[in-house]
Amino acid sequence: MKFAKRMEALKASEIREILKLIENPEIISFAGGLPAPELFPVKEMVDVSKRVLEEDGEKALQYSSTEGYLPLREKIAKRMEEVGVKTTADNILITSGSQQGLDFSGKVFLNEGDVVLCESPSYLGAINALKSYSPQFVEIDTDHEGMNMEELEKVLKERDNIKMIYVIPDFQNPSGRTWSIERRKRLIELANEFDLPVIEDNPYGELRFEGERPPSVKSFDTQGRVIYLGTFSKIFCPGLRVGWTLGDGEALQKYIFVKQGADLHTNTLTQREINKFMEVYSIDEHIEKIKDVYRKRRDVMMEAIKEYFPKVVKYTYPEGGLFTWCELPEGMDAKEVFKKSIEEKVAFVPGGSFYPNGGKDNTFRLNYSMMSEDKIQEGIQRLGKVLELEIQKKA
Amino acid sequence: MKFAKRMEALKASEIREILKLIENPEIISFAGGLPAPELFPVKEMVDVSKRVLEEDGEKALQYSSTEGYLPLREKIAKRMEEVGVKTTADNILITSGSQQGLDFSGKVFLNEGDVVLCESPSYLGAINALKSYSPQFVEIDTDHEGMNMEELEKVLKERDNIKMIYVIPDFQNPSGRTWSIERRKRLIELANEFDLPVIEDNPYGELRFEGERPPSVKSFDTQGRVIYLGTFSKIFCPGLRVGWTLGDGEALQKYIFVKQGADLHTNTLTQREINKFMEVYSIDEHIEKIKDVYRKRRDVMMEAIKEYFPKVVKYTYPEGGLFTWCELPEGMDAKEVFKKSIEEKVAFVPGGSFYPNGGKDNTFRLNYSMMSEDKIQEGIQRLGKVLELEIQKKA
Structure with a gap:
């Protein structure tokens, strides 16, 4: 075969x-x-699981919408204010972890041989997910303030077929580094100039031990070109496989089509359990x-x-x-x-x-x-x- | 963009x-x-959810293996005997519904422009999943005994670039028809002759109202070329998004790599809940x-x-x-x-x-x-x- x-x-x-x-x-x-x-939160999970099933068990175990459970999407939309993004549930797609958002990013944007720009080093799981779409990777040098913007600009000018810039600006995996606000702004300027989507992967941002959370790259995006990937894996439980993709207009619509073909929707019960946890307890x-x-x-x-x-x-x-x-x-x-x-x-x-x-x-x-x-x-x-x-x- | x-x-x-x-x-x-x-089984889900979380909550909420929860895979392997397949957990990959197995089938086998042979009509969700990999579909006429084997043979001889045969032999979606045993055997002979993988999608087979369950196409497969897709959606709850892919050797290994990039693994808690249900209650x-x-x-x-x-x-x-x-x-x-x-x-x-x-x-x-x-x-x-x-x- x-x-x-x-x-x-x-x-x-x-x-x-x-x-x-x-x-x-x-x-x-x-x-x-x-x-x-x-x-x-094992005990709390016992509690919310019981509540969800007893209050609305038939719906919690049935097929549900590809986009995801509306009350949960509303709560996520609201939380995005913390990284400077004003948005609504309409711009949120629930995914099976943010890993699924990475896979979908490849599917939505990459033809064989297209170029992905990423930090050097970058997240192994993203590299593996994107490899399914047979791209070339061009790594951009990174220091304690994030990706080197002069090098990025140079590559953008010199290379053909660039289709995506993939970044992890907060406590990057693997380097632990966080981008400066200046670099975030400059990234958006360059993405606008070269008409490219930016995949902003932010699984760790909520786990800041000191200082203020910087605004996300997405918060500087006025043209709907940043796709922001979030997850409950690091702030709640990774085994539940619930994350989200925040995007705009046609781009998010494409992710929704892809989700429909990939697995119809994310686990209904789990989405409702996380939503209930956020109602009954304080996730903060x-x-x-x-x-x-x-x-x-x-x-x-x-x-x-x-x-x-x-x-x-x-x-x-x-x-x-x-x-x-x-x-x-x-x-x-x-x-x-x-x-x-x-x-x-x-x-x-x-x-x-x-x-x-x-x-x-x-x-x-x-x-x-x-x-x-x-x-x-x-x-x-x-x-x-x-x-x-x-x-x-x-x- | x-x-x-x-x-x-x-x-x-x-x-x-x-x-x-x-x-x-x-x-x-x-x-x-x-x-x-x-x-x-809403009440039973409350019970098994509580048991799983209280007995082993930390593991139930943590990242887990891409292949899936071993005790659940063992139980699925055993259930496969009902369709004439003797297998072990090693040949089972847990997926997010059988829909995910369809998407992975496209990823594992299809290059752009490759030909997929399917029943006419065929399952819309499969068509949509496979379309992400830009194949051509060739529909094979179908009657009350299943796919027309003369037409299949003719197409196999005449067309180039055929890479996959996709079938739903039991209570087909949309037609409700079931293949005869003769056609199942003939399908395997032809797949062997033309060295092609067969994707056998069987979400409804367990719901037989009268007569005996026929052996699966997989049961006649001596060369490891049938990938069998099963699911708990129709016999348990679809909102939980738990299905499985049964395959052999290198082919299943490819599905596992793809699963790793696509979403790391399926919901740990849910896998353990279904497993616990099968231990405490009778799924039959x-x-x-x-x-x-x-x-x-x-x-x-x-x-x-x-x-x-x-x-x-x-x-x-x-x-x-x-x-x-x-x-x-x-x-x-x-x-x-x-x-x-x-x-x-x-x-x-x-x-x-x-x-x-x-x-x-x-x-x-x-x-x-x-x-x-x-x-x-x-x-x-x-x-x-x-x-x-x-x-x-x-x-």
């Missing part, structure tokens, strides 16, 4: 394979991007609880890195989200370090796969949301020793 | 648009394909209840059609499933009849959209699962009058 050509590019996600390796509970894992399960209070725990874990990890990592290792300081990003001296391979580190029962994700065109193998990603403070302390200490030895070997 | 070329073929599903029109509860609707909501008893109700509704509809429809209207006799299929005299347009029928507050789906290349507008589909026996009686009587008038006008 012959498979479609696009299938040649698809492989199992390296991270998923690593996650399988490290199911051993003895391993201190900084590898995944998993929320802390002890913070999941819940988010505060998550932030308190993650902030402390971030602090412990940063302190421990400072204390135990060799000074030549560079790392980012995330103001929120789940990740920090480390860079070893050039010529080193984080995959080799990973092998040694696993022997010491500590895991992380080597950074190479976050570069769609391959490249900086001397990088790696650390997650701090999943492990207790004790384990973070212990794990970073162990990892520090491994790094020390590996760096000495190279020197 | 430019959209991908594939988007030109995608439009809102005509059925979904009709369903919006007829939200008026006064209308007797034979239009949808919705299960009867009064049969949903539940299916018996559904069949008892639908059988009576089918009987009432068939009797009423016999009594009230003009004799020139042809229709199929479904031994199970949700639909019967009607054919008006040639030259009539069921869309015109629909307009008159709506004035009399009765709805159905005009048949034209079930032909991917357009065509028989003198057909329509009737659903009997959603309305009470009284309403079926009343609705068919009203529709009979409309048909009488419209046929007289044409004569």
